[in-house]
Amino acid sequence: MRLILxxxxxxxxxxxxxxxxxxGLGLLIGAATYVTLASAWALFSGHTHYISLATxxxxxAGAYTVAVLNEVLPYPAxxxxxxxxGGTLALIVGLSTLRLRGxxxxxxxxxxxxxxxxxxxxxxxxxxxxxxxxxxxxxxxxQIYWQMLALGAATIxxxxxxxxxxxxxxxxxxGDDETVAAHSGVNLARVKLIAFVLSSVILTLxxxxxxxxxxxxxxxxxxxxxxxFLTVIMALLGGANRLWGPxxxxxxxxxxxxxxxSNFPDTYPxxxxxxxxxxxxxxxxxxxSAAERLTRRGQVRA
Amino acid sequence: MLTTTVILGLVLGGxxxxxxxxxxxxYGIARIMNLAYGELTLLSAxxxxxxxxxxxxxxxxxxxxxxxxxxxxxxxxxAVMMRPLVARSQGRGRLEVDSILATFGLLxxxxxxxxxxxxxxxxxxxxxxxxVTVLGVxxxxxxxxAFGICVVVGAALVVALKTTRWGLIMRAVALTPxxxxxxxxxxxxxxxxxxxxxxxxxxxxxxxxxxxxTFSATAGVVFTMKALVIVIxxxxxxxxxxxxxxxxxxxxETFVATAIDPGLTLAATFAIFxxxxxxxxxxxxxxxx
Numbered sequence: 399m400r401l402i403l404x405x406x407x408x409x410x411x412x413x414x415x416x417x418x419x420x421x422g423l424g425l426l427i428g429a430a431t432y433v434t435l436a437s438a439w440a441l442f443s444g445h446t447h448y449i450s451l452a453t454x455x456x457x458x459a460g461a462y463t464v465a466v467l468n469e470v471l472p473y474p475a476x477x478x479x480x481x482x483x484g485g486t487l488a489l490i491v492g493l494s495t496l497r498l499r500g501x502x503x504x505x506x507x508x509x510x511x512x513x514x515x516x517x518x519x520x521x522x523x524x525x526x527x528x529x530x531x532x533x534x535x536x537x538x539x540x541q542i543y544w545q546m547l548a549l550g551a552a553t554i555x556x557x558x559x560x561x562x563x564x565x566x567x568x569x570x571x572x573g574d575d576e577t578v579a580a581h582s583g584v585n586l587a588r589v590k591l592i593a594f595v596l597s598s599v600i601l602t603l604x605x606x607x608x609x610x611x612x613x614x615x616x617x618x619x620x621x622x623x624x625x626x627f628l629t630v631i632m633a634l635l636g637g638a639n640r641l642w643g644p645x646x647x648x649x650x651x652x653x654x655x656x657x658x659x660s661n662f663p664d665t666y667p668x669x670x671x672x673x674x675x676x677x678x679x680x681x682x683x684x685x686x687s688a689a690e691r692l693t694r695r696g697q698v699r700a
Numbered sequence: 701m702l703t704t705t706v707i708l709g710l711v712l713g714g715x716x717x718x719x720x721x722x723x724x725x726x727y728g729i730a731r732i733m734n735l736a737y738g739e740l741t742l743l744s745a746x747x748x749x750x751x752x753x754x755x756x757x758x759x760x761x762x763x764x765x766x767x768x769x770x771x772x773x774x775x776x777x778x779a780v781m782m783r784p785l786v787a788r789s790q791g792r793g794r795l796e797v798d799s800i801l802a803t804f805g806l807l808x809x810x811x812x813x814x815x816x817x818x819x820x821x822x823x824x825x826x827x828x829x830x831x832v833t834v835l836g837v838x839x840x841x842x843x844x845x846a847f848g849i850c851v852v853v854g855a856a857l858v859v860a861l862k863t864t865r866w867g868l869i870m871r872a873v874a875l876t877p878x879x880x881x882x883x884x885x886x887x888x889x890x891x892x893x894x895x896x897x898x899x900x901x902x903x904x905x906x907x908x909x910x911x912x913x914t915f916s917a918t919a920g921v922v923f924t925m926k927a928l929v930i931v932i933x934x935x936x937x938x939x940x941x942x943x944x945x946x947x948x949x950x951x952x953e954t955f956v957a958t959a960i961d962p963g964l965t966l967a968a969t970f971a972i973f974x975x976x977x978x979x980x981x982x983x984x985x986x987x988x989x
Contacts, residue, residue: 447797451804494974498981501733502932504800506973508735509925513970520963623921627808634801667812674805678798679784 408551415540425656427543431608432652434550435625436633436644438600441557442593443630444638445569448500452491452507453629455514456484456598458621460605462518465531465615473535477606484602488595496590515621522617530616537610545607550645553600558641560593569593573639627670628655634677637684646685704837705958706951711843713950714850715908719923720930720942721854722901726774728874728937729894732782733796735803738923739810740899744770744906745915746818752825759825759911760845766903774899778892781806786891807920814917824914846908853904854943861939870894874937922966929973935983945984 411430415423435453443450463480471479491510495503522529560566568589571579580586605620612619628651636647651673658666681688719741726734744766751757751765781802789795832841861867872880873890880887909915909923930949934941949969956968976984 449797449800494977498977501796501800502977502981504733505925505928505932506977508921508928509966509970512921512925513967516963516966520961520967523963524961627804630801630804664816665812667808667815669812671805671808671810671812674808675781675802676805678802678805682798 404551404554408547411547412544415543420539423539423543425653427539427546427608427611428656429649429652430543430546430550431604432628432632432648433645434546434553434604435601435629436636436648437550437553437557438597438604439629440633440638440644441553441560441600442590442597444633444640444644445566445573446500446590446593447573448496448590448594449504449630450507450594450597451504451626451630452510453601453626454621454623455507455511455626456487456601457605457625458511458617459484459487459514460602460607461609461612461615461620462605462617463602464535464606464609465533465612465620468533468535473537477603480602480606481599485595485599487602488598489591492591492594496594497587511621511623511626515617518617518621530614532614533610533612535610539611542607542610546604549600549603549607554641554645556596556600561641565589565592570639628652631670631673631677635673635681635685637686640684640686643684643686703835705954707835707837707839709951709954710947711839711847711950712954713947714847714854715905716926716930716950717854717943717946718850718901718905718908719927720934720946721857721939722898722905723924723927724898724931724934724937724939724942725870725894725901726898727931729870730778730782730891730898731786731795731877732778732799732803732895734895734898735800735924736806736810736920737803737898737902737927738920738925739807739814740770740773740902741906741909741923742814742915742917742920743810744903745910746814746823746917748907748910749823749825750818759907763849763904763907766907767900770903771896771900773903774896775892777806777899778895782895783888783892786888807924811917811920818917820917822914822916825910840912842911846911849904849908853901857901858939858943925966926969929969929976932973932981933976933984938983941983 415426418426435457439450439453442448460480460483463483464476467476467479491506495506519529560569568579568584571582571584572586572589576586609615609620632648632651633644634647635651636645637643655666658669662669719737723734723737726732726737747766747769748759748762751762752759782799785798785802786795789798832839832844861870869880869885869890870893872883872885873887873894877887877891880890926949930945931942933945933948934943949972952968952972953965957965
C-alpha cells in the first residue's frame, strides 16, 4: 500500500502533459524541477542540519556542462559528464569543509555559486572569447518533463531507502549530536561526504535536464542565486527531515513565486525574507510536523 | 608600482578590517552568525548618501549619527528577533541553524527595502575627491579618511576590550558563555551589547565605504562574504586577528586586481579561505582547540 499510492500518483503525473497546454507544461516542469531540487537538498541538509546555500552552484554547473558539450557529445554522455563534474565539485567542497564545524560549510556554500560564476565568466572572456552559448538539442518539452519527473521520483525513492539504511541512521545521529555520533563509531566525514555527493549529483543532473529550456545560456542566467534560496525555503517549509516534506513545500511555493515574480517583481525579495523569518519562528520543523502536533493535541483533548 | 599596490591595499584593507570587526563581535559574543551583516552596511551607506545628496550633510558629520543608528538597530534586532531564538535553543546547536536562516531572511528583507527605496542602480558620491601624495603615491583624500576612521575605531575597540571592565565581561562571554553567569555576568545583556556594537561597526564601515566606493542595493552579500572570510582567517572572536587579516585581504585583493585580473578578486578571496580551512581552520592567529 505504501508503494502503490506513490506509483499511482507518478503514473497520473506522467500522463498529465498529454492534456496540458504549453504554459501548463512549463509550470509542470518548474514544479517538478523544484520538487527534485528541494528533495535532493534535503537528502543531505535535512538530517544533518548543514544548511547548503550552494544549490545553484551545482544546478548551474549541470546546465553549463550541457551548453558547452551539446554539439560535441551525444545526450546521454553529456548527462554522464555533468554527473561526474557535479560529483567532483561536491568532493572538493566536501573534503575541504565537511571535516569542520557546520558553520564553515555554510559560509563556503554561501559564496560558492558566485565564485564559480566569476571563474567561468573570466575563463570564457579571456580564454575562449565567447560569453554566452546556445543549446540546440533535439529534445521536446514533454521529454524534459518526463526526465525531470523520473529524476524527482528517483530522488524521493533514494531518500526513502537511505532513511531506512545505516547511512540514514548515521545522518540523523550526526544531526542530533556529532560527538555522540563519533563515539558510536560513525565515520563523520565519510558519511557527510557520501550524502553531500549524492545530493549534489542529483542537483547537477536537474540543471542539465532543464538546460534545453534556456536555449541561450550565460553564467549570469544559470547561476541565478534565487534558485538556491527558493530550494532551501521550500524544503524547510514542508519539513526537510521528512520524506515528502520538500515536495509538499515545493509545489505551492513554486506557484506562489511564479505569480509574485511576474506580478510583483519589486517586492519579491521582501516576501522571500518574510517567508524565511516566518518559517524559522512559526514552523521550525516544517508543516508536516506542525500538522502532526496539531492532530495529536486534538486527540489528547478528545 | 609595488608601493602603489601596498598603499592602496592597506587603505582597502582598513575598511575590510572594520567590516570584519563588527561581524567577529556579533559571532564571537552574541553567537549569532549574521548573514544580513552586509545589508546593514549597505543600509548605512545609502543613508549617508541620501543625507549628503538631500540635505548636503557631510559624511563625516553623519558618521556618528549612523553609528548610533546602527547600535539602535542592532539592539532591537537582538532583543526582538535573536533573543527568542537563543531562549528556544537552550544552549544546544539549534541556535546556529536558526540564526543563519533568520538572518538570511533579514538579508532579503533589507535588500528588498533598499531596492524599493533607492532602486537597483549603482550609487556613488564625490566627496573630498582630490588626490593626496603619500610616499610618492597619489591616494584620494576620501580613501585616506576612510582608512583613518578604521584605524581609530579598530584601535579604540582593541584597547577597550583589553583594558576595561566592560571588555573583560565581553571576553568572558565570548570565551565561555556557560560559565559567565557564575561570576555574575548577565550573558543576555552582554550578548545584546555585542550584537548592537557589531551593527554599529557595520554602520561605520558602510559610511566609510560610501565615501569612496560605488555600490548597489544587491552588493551586500559580497561584503558579508568578505567579512566572513576575514573573521575565519583571523580566528572567530579574535579582534586583533580580524584587524590583521582584514589588512592582509585588502593587500592580496589589490595585488590580484593590479597584477592578474580585477575579475578574479573574489576567486582570490576564496582561494585564501580554502587554504585557511585546509591548513589552519582555527584561524591564522588562533590557538589550537
